[in-house]
Amino acid sequence: MTAVPTTSTTPPADPAAGAAPRGPGGGSRRRRIGGAGLGLVLPVLLLAGWQLSSATGVLGAEVLPSPAAAWSTLVDLAAGGDLGEALAISLSRAAAGLVIGVAVGTVLGVLCGASPTAAAALNPTLQALRALPVLALVPLFIIWFGIGETSKVLMIALATTFPIYVNVLAAVAGVDRRHLELARVLRLGRAALVRRVYLPAALPSWFVGLRYASGLALVILVISEQVDADAGLGYLMADARTYYRVDVILAVIGVYGVLGVLTDRLVVLGERWSLRWA
Secondary structure, X not given: OOOOOOOOOOOOOOOOOOOOOOOOOHHHHHHHHHHHHHHOHHHHHHHHHHHHHHHOOOOOOOOOOOHHHHHHXXXXXXXXXXXXXXXXXXHHHHHHHHHHHHHHHHHHHXXXXXXXXXXXXXXXXXXXXXXXXXXXXXXXXXXXXXXXXXXXXXXXXXXXXXXHHHHHHHXXXXXOHHHHHXXXXXXXXXXXXXXXXXXXXXXXXXXXXXXXXXXXXXXXHHHHHHHOOOOOHHHXXXXXXXXXXXXXXXXXXXXXXXXXXXXXXHHHHHHHHHOOOO
């Protein structure tokens, strides 16, 4: 009797069998780490070229001190306490102005985006104010509010209002009409409509505006502190300019750069946490 060939039901060997299982976020985590490392290549190359140019005499110390000299100056400023004191004052000014600007921009954006009547009444004036350069208003702010904290905080608040306003306005005005119809069917009041429909819809655009506004707050901070101030990072730069201390100026610029990166990262982390449902 001829034997009938049997068909094996055993599945083919998996080439990945025996390998350690990957975590759900392992691949993406490695990609993020690789991307961060790649992003450091250009800054490292620029610093190396700068240091080499200074060491070979291509760049004179009176024009552009070396990175090592700027770092040494930064360490001295930190050790002497000048940097910490100036940093605390500048951060308090920037934070106060940013909080005011974000609050005002959010309220105006929701109001004008949700109400055609409010948009018709307010938006033309707000767009005209947005077009005004903040630097042109510095003399008026000094005359009106003096050279103390108020003028600096209000300049930052004014500059940071409009990135939030424009982004929130566009997001709220673009809310899906079906969501609004559903809200009417559910008989949501105005407060519930804003809380449960408009604000969640505007949140991604709000974070986009916040990233831009936080960077703009640092820019206006530098300008306001160099006009009339007796403390802060901008004051350190203005004082260093008087005595031709380029190394101090470079050290403070480096601090501003680090603040900008850290602020942006904090906003991104806040965005990921707040929008994890999306």
